[in-house]
Amino acid sequence: MYAIGFDIGSSSIKAALVERKSGKRVALVSEPSVEMEITAVQNGWAEQHPDDWWKHVCSATQRLISENKVAPSSIEGIGISYQMHGLVIVDSEGLPLRNSIIWCDSRAVAIGQRAFDQLGNQQCADRLLNSPANFTASKLRWVQENEPELFNRTYKFMLPGDYIAYKLSGTINSTISGLSEGIFWDFRQNSVANWLLEHYGIDENLVPELVDTFSTQAYVSRQGASESGLAEGTPILYRAGDQPNNALSLNVFNPGEVAATGGTSGVVYAITESLSSKESTRVNNFAHVNYDKSNTRIGKLLCINGSGIQYRWLMNNLDVTDYEEMNALAASVPIGSDGVTIHPFGNGAERMLNNQTLGTRMSNINLNNHNKAHLCRAALEGIAFSFVYGMEIMTSDGIDPGVIRAGNDNLFRSDIFSQTIATLIGQEIEIYNTTGAIGAARACELHHGDFKTFGKKLMDNDYVMGFKPAENTAPYLKAYQNWKNELQQLLHT
Secondary structure (H helix, E strand, O other), rough: EEEEEEEEEEOOOEEEEEHHHHHHHHEEEEEEEOOOOOOOOOOOOOEEHHHHHHHHHHHHHHHHHHOOOOHEEEEEEEEEEEOOOOOEEOOOOOOOOOOOOOOOOOOOHHHHHHHHHHHHHHHHHHHOOOOOOOOOHHHHHHHHHOOOHHHHHOOOOEEHHHHHHHHHOOOOOEEEHHHHHHEEEEOOOOOHHHHHHHHOOOOOOOOOEEEEOEEEEEEOOOOHHHHOOOOOOEEEEEEEHHHHHHHHHOOOOOEEEEEEEEEEOOEEEEEEEOOOOOOOOEEEEEEEOOOEEEEEEEEEEEEEEEOHHHHHHHHHOOOOOOOHHHHHHHHHHOHHHOOOEEEEOOOOOOOHHHHHEEEEEOOOOOOOOOOOOHHHHHHHHHHHHHHHHHHHHHHHHOHHHHHHEEOOOOOOOOOEEEEEHHHHHOEEEEEOOOOHHHHHHHHHHHHHHHHHHHHHHHHHEEEEEEEEEOOOOHHHHHHHHHHHHHHHHOOOO
């Protein structure tokens, strides 16, 4: 018997089929074959039609079923991971009223900042654990201000994963974790933030009904079955945003556990039981997947925009073949890159740097002594240093990392990158070969509450390697301090 997991991204829809008993992956597919388009009517806008996601969910599901010759009735559970912070609004017939305003759309920044100031920075930090910023609630307010006819026809708002669950089942609901990522949740009152809704002029009736993250949330309807190829009555057992789900996929549930990703941008997602929001303008705080009113589990999310994109930029602009060649070149240079430093902040404003846009800075290059090998090492070190710098910010907000788990992506496959981070934070980094879609499928077992077995399956199926701190920390500390001193100069120029 099987479970199926969906990962609703902005570039593609991934679907995974796993064996329920063992947790082993059977197959993983991605639809469409080319990246999905993002509509940008104006600069800073980013939209996708939610029915495009549904179309690709259906085609991916049908592929999994046909290519692996499984009976739809043998798929016993559905898990959903999705791009966070998006807004879907539907009318009383359940039809989308407009394109979804997705995570990378920045049109509501000014609305969120105005609310932050008017409601009071301290109140927002204490109760929302965040500024309203550019999150879902602020995007909904934008619709009210700019498209009042559509807003007045709105029956419910949803997050992207909620919409896919609705298309499968015909039932509209959401989770506490989902509402918290939209900044609709009051952590002090443990309820919907009615005072924020009132400030924005949003009727509480627009809020979906709440279900537990790990629960029988709904069942596939006759129409959902007809369109997707799944069996009618298949239960939806799990739903979460992509970063909380990534942490789940890496068995990160408890205080001191940290999930990290090193993709185009980098993410550090650390679990705490504290409601501290000291760094709420630089670090986001959301209800983790195992949060409930008696079990406070907060995921603190820090994003480093200039991460993998920096290393990819180098690959595209140096005379190198691939990342493996770059890693080999970097390994030929000593720790500290003979003084060359790269500050990899060339992918827009960095929230952890208080939204400053520094650009990428390459410094201390001697044209007689340094070559592309030094640039490769300095880039890996600079990105690693950015992760460590971000973790220092999180440590000041109560995070005490005990273990870091990361996916088997390009950056974390680099010995230099992972060794540098492990040494500077004094903790081992564990590498796992898993994906969000596989994690979402496996999460179908967690409505039974057996997190220990879940973690064992991850170790048995996905563990790749570990990176322990180096015994000689001095050269790492010296290189990091040099990089950090230069960063402080950049921040104050």
